[in-house]
Amino acid sequence: MEGKMEAELKKNELNNKSFIDKFLNIIEKGGNALPHPATLFAILAVVVIIISGIGGALGWSVDFVGINSxxxxxxxxxxxxKSLMTKEGVNYIFTSMVKNFTGFAPLGTVLVAIIGIGIAERSGLMAAILKKVALSTPKKLVTVMVIFLGIMSNVASDAGYVVxxxxxALIFLSFGRHPIAGLAAAFAGVSGGFSANLLIGTIDPLLGGISTEAAKILDPTYEVLPTANWYFMMASTFVIAFLGTLINDKIVEPRLGKYTGDEAIDFQEVTVEEKKALRSAGMATVVMLVLLVPIYFALGKNFLGSGLVPIIVIFFALPGLAYxxxxxxxxxxxxxxxxxxKSMQGMAGYIVLVFFAAQFIAYFGYTNLGTILAVKGADFLETAGIGGIPLVIGFILIVGFLNLFMGSASAKWAILAPVFIPMLMRIGYSPEFTQLAYRIGDSSTNIISPLMSYFAMIIVFMQKYDKKASLGTLISVMLPYSITFLIGWSIFLAAWMLSGFPIGPEVQILLKGM
Structure with missing residues (x-):
């Protein structure tokens, strides 16, 4: 009798779920029915080998005007x-395996950063700080704060992904909320809102340089500055923070339900001993900041580049030691x-996963399959015969789709810019505007792309709170953010187009004279 009632309750609960919940559950179950993420990446690597062999035999190729990196x-x-089933390809598989693994960009960043973060966490400093945050921050502002910080972290390149x-997740846990919702909100801000920021980041001059060369195809004197999209990206910071908060609090966290895992944070008042230790950590932070001033002037531009990870280690380690x-x-x-x-032991699963993910991503890049797909997508949109806002929206959607198969923002833009910048210049749109539309499509689908460098790391972070979490879990959690960012950001761009506001200092949507 009880079993029948329980079955009936589960049936009613399933029927009461919204269409979105049912759809995401299908995505999650389907994804989690797949093998372990590490095994899945190994299988995908084999699939790439086979497809490259077929493509090589059939002579798949594309001709296009691109920018030499x-x-x-x-x-x-x-x-x-480039086939991986030829003598040269097989040689690449065997000779590059170690290099693919050790050269995988996020691996060193994560493991080195863990040295500082591990001390701060296991000394008790992180827990004490989180308790103070939880006791002093209004609960309603936690989500928007996390997403906003994620967006702003982009100015420090990839550091936001690691930290x-x-x-x-710990902040959400300290508020009695689901930690995976916190992790997802941060990932959505850091990666989904990659191009939005109140400041000029490292990606702005990189994309601007590529756009300049593409614009010179029609106008040899044209120059796209790093500030080209600044006004629009500043406004986008608040749009993405709002959309991310809405999706997190209305869809993602309610679907996750109440957290029932083993991880917990003591939510009691900060003790006298903890306050004293926090003061010591604060003094160590001040000393550290004073010492970093000469380092900043010594490193210059590298301070926010290659020198940032060691600074993260010091930033967490010294206060952690003092505490x-x-x-x-x-x-x-x-x-x-x-x-x-103990901190490194906790990263063992990540190291195993990265080995196979690194091989898959390296093989995909070696074969040129992503480049061929990108050019074919560009050709399709160019010959579609549409214009105005529909053309721009179509461009954003194509870029978002291609981003699932080709992760590097600059590499994709080097292929697409020489096609779309001259094309849209001919109908009156400025190169800066085309670059802006590209950035929306490129950012929005980062959080659901297995080719994104930090995707595997986020799965491992998630498994701390859900041992069964896999590829399907992460995609089902992040998909609502991705779809909402893609649609909401595109609508915001369309409204900006109609308004005629400048998108950056002295930069208009339309070329002068149009």
Whole structure:
């Protein structure tokens, strides 16, 4: 009798779920029915090998005008499929395996950053700070704060990926909310809102340089500045923060339900001992900041580039050491080494996953399949015979789709810019505007693309709170953000087009005289 009632309750609960919940559940179940993520990446690598063999035998290739990444000049290019089933391809598979793994960009960043973060976390500093945050921050503002910080973290290149998602999960947990919702909100801000920011980031001059060369196809004197999209991207910061908060609080977190896992944070008042230790950590932070000033002037531009990860280590490690020494969790160097060892042990699953993910991404890049798909997509839109807002929206959708198969923002733009910038210049749109539309499509689907460098890392972070979490879990959680960003951001762009507002300092949507 009880079993029958329980079955009836489950049936009613299923019937009461919204269409969105049912759809996302199908996505999650389908994705999680697949093998372990590491196994899946290994299978995908094999699939790429087979497809490259077919493409190589059939002579798949494309001719296009692109931008050479070394010379930054436009030139005629012929890209052919490079088969991994030839003698040269097999040689690449075996000789590149170690390099693919050790050269995988996020691997070193994550493992080095964990040294500092591990000390801060295991000394008790992170828990104490989170308690203070939880007791002083209005609950309604937590989500928007996390997403906003994620968007702003883009100015520091990839550091936001490593630091913010796990920290946001702990912040949500300290409020009694589902930690995966916090992790997802941070990931949505960092990656989904990649091009939005109140400041000029590292991506702006990179894309601007490519756009300049593409514009010179029609106008040899044209120059696209790093500030080309600044006004629109500043406004987009608030749009993405609003949309992300809405999706997180209305769809993602309610679907996740109440967190029932083992992870927990003590939500009691900060003790006298903890306050004393926090003061010690604060003093260490001040000393650290003073010491970083000469380092900043010494490194210059590299301070926010290659020098940022060591700074993250110092930023977390020194206050963590001061806190631990004050409160007693660190008595000697053996305690510190023990903390670091446990932190690295926790990354074992990530290291295994990265090995297979790195091979898949490297093979996909080697074969040129992503480049061929990008050019074919561009050709399709160019010959579609549409114009105005529908053309721009179609361009955004094509870029969003291609982003699932070709992760690098600059590499895709080097292929697409010489096609679309002259094309849209001919009908009156400025190169800066075309670049802006590209950035919307490129950012919106980052969070559901397995080719995105940090995708595997987010799965591992998620598994801390849900041991069964897999590729399907992450995609089903992030898909509402991705679709909403793509649609909402495109509508915002269409409204901006109709308004005629400048998109950057002295930069209009239309070319002068149009």
């Amino acid at each position: 070394k010379t930054m000049k436009t030139e005629e290019m012929v890209i052919s499929t 913010l998602p796990p920290l946001a 631990g020494k004050s409160i007693g969790t660190i008595k000697n160097d053996s305690d510190v080494m023990g903390m670091l060892t």
